[in-house]
Amino acid sequence: MAAFKKQSGRQQPIVAVALFDFTQLVSAAAKGLIELPPGAEVLSGAIVTTIVWNSGTSDVAVVGDAGSANRYRASATFAAVGRYALTPTGYVTTAPTNVTITWTGAGTAITTGSARLMVEYIVHGRSQFNQGLDD
Numbered sequence: 001m002a003a004f005k006k007q008s009g010r011q012q013p014i015v016a017v018a019l020f021d022f023t024q025l026v027s028a029a030a031k032g033l034i035e036l037p038p039g040a041e042v043l044s045g046a047i048v049t050t051i052v053w054n055s056g057t058s059d060v061a062v063v064g065d066a067g068s069a070n071r072y073r074a075s076a077t078f079a080a081v082g083r084y085a086l087t088p089t090g091y092v093t094t095a096p097t098n099v100t101i102t103w104t105g106a107g108t109a110i111t112t113g114s115a116r117l118m119v120e121y122i123v124h125g126r127s128q129f130n131q132g133l134d135d
Contacts, residue, residue: 009127013043013120020101021114022053027105030069032098034119039126040093042072045086045119047101053078053115056107063117065097078103078113092124 018033025031036042053059063073063086071091076084099119 006133008130008133010131011122011126011128013122015118015120017119018117019114020116021051022103022105022110022112025101025103027103030064030066030100030102032100033117034099036093036097036099036119036121037123038093038095039124040097040121041090041124042086042088042099043120043122044088045072045117046083047073047076047086047115047117048083049076049078049081049113049115051112051114052081053103053105053110053113054108055079055105055110058106059103059110059113061101061103063099063101065093065100067091067097069100069102072099072119078115086119 016034047063059078061076061078062070064071071089072086073084101117
């Protein structure tokens with residue numbers, strides 16, 4: 001059996017935050033809010049409604065990327081103030097990739113609503129510092 005070699009490189013997670021409101025999105029159209037570099041893997045995050053969206057019937061959103069519209073969150077509502085955790089999938093980007101939100105509003109014309117998207121990620125192969133290791 002081959003010996004396992006411990007890696008001394010370490011990195012801190014990176015957190016990106018995007019603030020947005022209803023004027024910046026178009027219903028049923030994906031909008032890139034946070035760009036991830038190649039080799040990035042999402043560890044956690046959330047979408048947080050800060051001001052209720054008021055489309056009349058429903059205001060729902062999914063969080064994903066160009067490869068999968070709901071890769072990180074299959075359903076969140078903007079109809080109430082609240083926090084919806086992202087679901088990390090283990091997916092590692094191979095090129096610069098936007099984390100997208102696709103909001104769908106139904107009913108009367110929207111006049112209020114804001115939220116924020118927070119994404120915590122690491123970049124594979126990146127090292128910020130070394131940790132001494134015992135063999």
